[in-house]
Amino acid sequence: MRASFSGVSRGTERLVFQGRVPESEWERMRAPRQEGGFPGPVKYGYCAVGAVLEGPSDLIGRAVFCLNPHESLFLAPVGMLTPLPAALPPKRATLAANMETALNALWDSGAGPCDRIVVVGAGVVGLLVAALAARLPGAEVTAVDVDPRRRPVAEALGARFATPNDAPGEADVVLHASATAAGLNLALSLAGDEATVVEMSWHGAGETPVALGGAFHVRRLKLVSSQVGQVSPGRRPRWSHARRLAAALELLAHDERFDLLIGREIAFEDAPRLLPDIFAPGADALGVALAYA
Structure with a gap:
């Protein structure tokens, strides 16, 4: 899969960047497909959106969401790919998680x-x-x-x-x-x-x-x-993680006002230079999307 955008979750990723993941939570707070371990170095992130380059014929070329760290090109199991609704722009889809x-x-x-x-x-x-x-x-x-x-x-x-x-x-x-x-x-x-x-x-x-x-x-x-790792108890008997993610994508697809939440777009190659300021107290941007050329 080739990424087009990935979303920076400023709350959680700030704590990861600052080394503030408690040792007792190192395993529970692992992101899907994370590489490395806490306190670091670690490849983190869970809001990737891009296009499928190789795989099942019905997915090739499709825009999909994947719980994957920030990286431009990666392999992922087909079961972790969720096609975007036709009306959902890829950058807005980074808000799915x-x-x-x-x-x-x-x-x-x-x-x-x-x-x-x-x-x-x-x-x-x-x-x-x-x-x-x-x-x-x-x-x-x-x-x-x-x-x-x-x-x-x-x-x-x-x-x-x-x-x-x-x-x-x-x-x-x-x-x-x-x-x-x-x-x-x-x-x-x-x-x-x-x-x-x-x-x-x-x-x-x-x-x-x-x-x-x-x-x-x-x-x-x-x-x-409230924690997103498990579906809310009142819905858990009927709602899978996949159903909840699909619902989140549909909610985003039909309301362009959610674009207001992505306050800044930066190039992936500029992330090492700019993310420390984005994670600093008082930073004014809301959501941040990394863009991949």
């Missing part, structure tokens, strides 16, 4: 029509889950972020936007995707009585202080984890 994460988290949250839903952390994954939640009939969805530059994208995707200082409380469901202790504690503070808070972030090595000494127990809040 993140869309799966967002879909899984929304399932884990139990959010429904007319719920007041808050998403703390308006990065790519946070904005994807906000966009999906905004499609629920009557739902009031707010994306919260410290960076006001995320407002136009959030609003274009159908959500309201707020900074932490003006974020709405008494939410029915809160989803946290900022990967910071401050964001998680804010998420807990915005939840209404007996509401669910879904932790989508992976924090990596180190401590994440969580304020459980206040009203957490009195308000009977539910803090649950």
